[in-house]
Amino acid sequence: MNESSKWTIHMLAGLLIFLLLGMHMGIMHLSGFKADLGVADGAESAVSKDNSLARDANPLFTATYIVLLAVALYHGLYGLKNILCELGLKEGLQKTIGVLLLLLGLGLFGLGTWAAITVHLTAAGNA
Amino acid sequence: MAETKYHDNRLGIWGWFAGGRWGPERYAYTLHRITGLAVLCYFLMHIVVTSLRAKGIYLWEDGEFLHQPIFLVGEFLVFAAFAYHAFNGLRLVLIEFGWAVGKAEDPVYPYKSSLNKQRPLLALMMLAAAMVIALGAQEFIHALGGMH
Numbered sequence: 001m002n003e004s005s006k007w008t009i010h011m012l013a014g015l016l017i018f019l020l021l022g023m024h025m026g027i028m029h030l031s032g033f034k035a036d037l038g039v040a041d042g043a044e045s046a047v048s049k050d051n052s053l054a055r056d057a058n059p060l061f062t063a064t065y066i067v068l069l070a071v072a073l074y075h076g077l078y079g080l081k082n083i084l085c086e087l088g089l090k091e092g093l094q095k096t097i098g099v100l101l102l103l104l105g106l107g108l109f110g111l112g113t114w115a116a117i118t119v120h121l122t123a124a125g126n127a
Numbered sequence: 128m129a130e131t132k133y134h135d136n137r138l139g140i141w142g143w144f145a146g147g148r149w150g151p152e153r154y155a156y157t158l159h160r161i162t163g164l165a166v167l168c169y170f171l172m173h174i175v176v177t178s179l180r181a182k183g184i185y186l187w188e189d190g191e192f193l194h195q196p197i198f199l200v201g202e203f204l205v206f207a208a209f210a211y212h213a214f215n216g217l218r219l220v221l222i223e224f225g226w227a228v229g230k231a232e233d234p235v236y237p238y239k240s241s242l243n244k245q246r247p248l249l250a251l252m253m254l255a256a257a258m259v260i261a262l263g264a265q266e267f268i269h270a271l272g273g274m275h
Contacts, residue, residue: 029266052180111175
């Protein structure tokens with residue numbers, strides 16, 4: 001894939017993050033927003049264990065977490081790679097950084113996806 | 128014939144902050160990078176911390192390690208960084224795809240540049256980010272008060 005395509009994906013991922021992370025921030029930190037959506041008990045913090053488990057039991061939330069994880073990791077790590085490569089590093093070092101960030105991204109995506117599915121199965125089983 | 132002098136054009140990270148008579152867009156760019164790096168640092172840790180819930184560990188619960196005022200303040204800073212990065216990023220995407228640069232016109236005096244379109248958009252996005260940050264601040268102050 002050429003750099004132009006990677007950059008276009010970076011921007012499109014940014015737009016998707018704007019929507020998904022915007023909703024995530026709204027649910028977690030803006031009480032009016034989360035009450036309107038009915039996704040958290042108003043008397044309790046959105047990040048409480050009970051509310052967290054209630055969201056984890058919902059497959060829509062689990063799917064959203066995994067999609068957000070993928071696009072945010074791509075957007076963030078590709079952005080970091082660009083910043084580092086702009087510092088005028090040698091080509092070999094740039095490639096090494098690219099490979100290391102790719103491995104880091106894949107590792108964290110694997111961890112986050114495993115956790116989201118595991119918690120969903122547990123929470124849905126207990127619901 | 129005078130010898131031509133060449134200067135290194137790469138200012139590196141110093142170039143983010145200074146190096147010329149730059150307009151507000153340049154500083155918006157610098158802040159975009161700083162907030163992006165800050166949100167990324169938080170995000171990488173957030174993946175690990177939230178993944179621990181698969182093992183029944185909720186580090187942000189009452190009495191746990193992350194349930195401290197300092198972390199709540201840090202969380203608000205991440206929230207503010209996200210709000211800025213998101214709205215400024217939206218502006219950048221609109222410009223990158225050519226939707227916010229205006230139509231090409233004949234160069235008739237007084238000349239207009241695409242900045243006539245871009246700068247009001249910058250102001251609008253900063254206003255939107257400031258409003259979201261203010262709403263978030265209200266919530267975080269309330270949550271901070273509930274910690275004691």
